[in-house]
Amino acid sequence: MAEPKVKYDRQLRIWGEQGQAALEKSSICLLNCGPTGSETLKNLVLGGIGSITVVDGSKVEVGDLGNNFLVDESSVGQSKAKCVCSFLQELNDSVKAKFVEEYPEALIETNPSFFSQFTLVVATQLVESSMIKLDRICREANVILIFARSYGLTGFVRISLKEHTVIESKPEHFLDDLRLNNPWPELKSFADSIDLTAQDPVAHKHIPYVVILVKMADEWAKSHGGKLPSTREQKKEFKDLLKARMISPDEDNYKEAIEASFKVFAPQGISWDLQKILNDSSSEVDSNSSDFWVMVSALKEFIANEGGGEAPLEGSIPDMTSSTEQYVNLQNIYLAKAEADFLVMEQLVRSTLKKIGRDSNSIPKATIRSFCKNARKLRVCRYRSIEDEFNSPNLPDLQKYLTDEDSSIAIGIYILLRAVDRFASNYNSFPGQFDSAIDEDIPRLKSTAIGLLSDLGCNGAALAEDLINEMCRFGAAELHAVAALVGGIASQEVIKLITKQFVPMSGTYIFNGIDHKSQLLSL
């Protein structure tokens, strides 16, 4: 049936069939289906997530009609989980939608094994104590966890799992893998076969810039003791040399060569980011290692031996002014080298698997191929446990955030969002939740926040009075627009985590709806 493919066309152009298949295989659990949770799931259901389970023990109240689109007047008095679930089902009938009418806090206490059935849990509007417990459960069961909270005009999103590795990180801007200053023999001999001087004008302006730069870099090196341009003057001189070789001012290929000359000056070998991954202790693999780290281990060997200090060639080239024939030939030279590198890598992966006692064919060819193509762009994301962060945050960073003007509002919101939970466990309501107590709640919240700061090791740190007042004014309100924004971010992170494409956020995202100067904090 062609229908689902057409329906998902606009997103397939972003994450492809593989990303879509991953979404359709996944099962998501939502805790609390107020507007923040409802909006998160709405975005995922539209995109065709496999199955959802909505957990909420509350009944729909009149107040919910004012901030949650997924319930309506006919829902009042009924299970909120049931009503939200049935609207979500209406949005996309290929999604399996279930609900559990139970309070998440109770489920966390009484039935921790409940969570192990899911790919990912979205926990919304949970207080600190439940967050810590749920985090422990999900880490134990290797279930991805993402927290989202909306609170007045503020909120946060936080991912929690031990490790997330990405092969297809799809960065927007990344240096092409052209090896202009380090050509392999086939590229070198192709460049040698083209004469830059004896050309008729039409052919001269159709020589691809890759060829021009390989030849000119070689020429430069020969007359500079094997070295490439490194100083600002040398780089300018190199560009002037290119300019001098133009035989007419309309030669786009030479203009492209001048613009791309920085690719000649770029250092050879692998980036610092990739080196860090190679140095990671996880690359010492054993039978428990994930496929990703097995391939990293093979990559390390490749770079040290066959690769001569370089990762496998990516194999694609950007479009550039050229005759069709020379461009296609050039493309084939890059493809052939990428294929040869892949074959070496495949052998290395197979033998690594054998060494650690796994079936040498247990990683599919296509996965290894994709790994090779993206070897320079690998990403590893790790997240501290909630308990660690809450009890022993990174103190120097915390102090820096508190004193730096640019981050003082964001860290203020972070501290106050934690303080309101402490407040609630002490006073049985959130600060400013009721109009009658607002005046006494302000000083109480202030002293709670100061107490929290001193527990974290920041004695004498102050928070802006204005912000404390605003927090009390918000009175734990869940505003629809804030919930839609926070839920939108949460759902976007879910997609990246499940498709294993692009790079999920790190740290805690503090949403600041007051002036939109939101910020990521790493504590």
Next chain:
Amino acid sequence: MADTAATQPTRSRDLDKLLLRPGNLVGPRFEPSAQLRDDVQNHARVLVVGAGGLGCELLKDLALSGFHNLDVIDMDRIEVTNLNRQFLFRVEDVGKPKAEVAAKRVMERISGVNIVPHFCRIEDKDIDFYNDFMIIALGLDSVEARSYINNVACSFLEYDSDDNPLEETIKPMVDGGTEGFKGHARVILPGITPCFECTIWLFPPQVKFPLCTLAETPRTAAHCIEYAHLIKWNEVHGGTDFDPDNPEHMKWVYDEAAKRAELFGIPGVTYSFTQGVVKNIIPAIASTNAIISAACTLETLKIATECSKTMSNYLTYNGSEGLHTKVAEFERDKDCLVCGPGVLIEVDTSVTLQKFMNLLEEHPKLQLTKASVAHRGKNLYMQAPPVLEEMTRSNLSLPLFDLMGKLSKDVVHVNGMTSKNNQKVSCLRKLRVAFKGVDGVTDMDTAGGA
């Protein structure tokens, strides 16, 4: 403060905390009260332009943020490819007008909300239609449509004699845009923050492939597709316009592109890619639309109530590599033709409307052709429709001074064509006309002339 805890909980339970309680980080004219909430509900009319991915979200978000009087305008009908994000539409709605279905769905779920749909082009409405709204929220995917609405909203703006914008004539806009994991949300207060035109450089024109590349040295799948689409189609079907929505036309282009790709040994031509190139499809997902629309809605609420600080003035969001958000404070272009005080044109009282229109064509900054001229809501000359053209034609030979009620100086609005990047585009310009030798114009004489 009244204790509402004892009273019956209402729909505005959460919103009331924001609108009924005094705050510290709020706008200077914030007056928290039940009255404020009710005023937003009953009197603040907001127009949502576009009922697509952003528009659907905007309608829902605004309706749940206390705005109960909304209008939505969109000329499109629902397509299957909308369903991955435009959550107000179902499979059985395919083919129906977006504006009508979107309005109906939101009204069905939120009682008390009234949404008036307009299934038409934005250009089909009178300029005055747009003046009836307190705020205009834009959920569009085209530069041209944004530019048009921006022109309209800025045309209401008037300046005092010191060139300060008159506050009651400012028509605020919030504008959102998305592409894949990226998006922007901005606040435009004409005369105060940069208008769309002031920062037009944020939307560089799309780069087109040179025709000689397509014809002589194709290298990529896109080159083969554009050859079939832009060159081969006309060679073979001369006279029949290519219709991107006609599946047979698309199939033909795909087949031709595939043949050409094979001939040159170029990989990558697929049907889906062909559609993407020919229709210039922008990838779109629900989450990004949700984020951007929510940001726009928050700002709409703040403009209407001053219940918090305003975002100043351009938010960018990028979720593809980690998560990056940034607020940039762009500055107005003081000489902007759209949101500035208007180009000053000095003429003699004897100049006829026709002569005035000729001056606009020759004016180096304006280069305005096919002009329709309006003064204080009255059409002095209209290019179309034919009925109106005929009715106003006789004005062409009359002195502009008489047509403008013998005022020494006043503003006229001119709708017409101008050229931008060597392309003819429609535009709306505000012009300050001053008549030489008439009382009260002396101060303008020293202003430097046209």
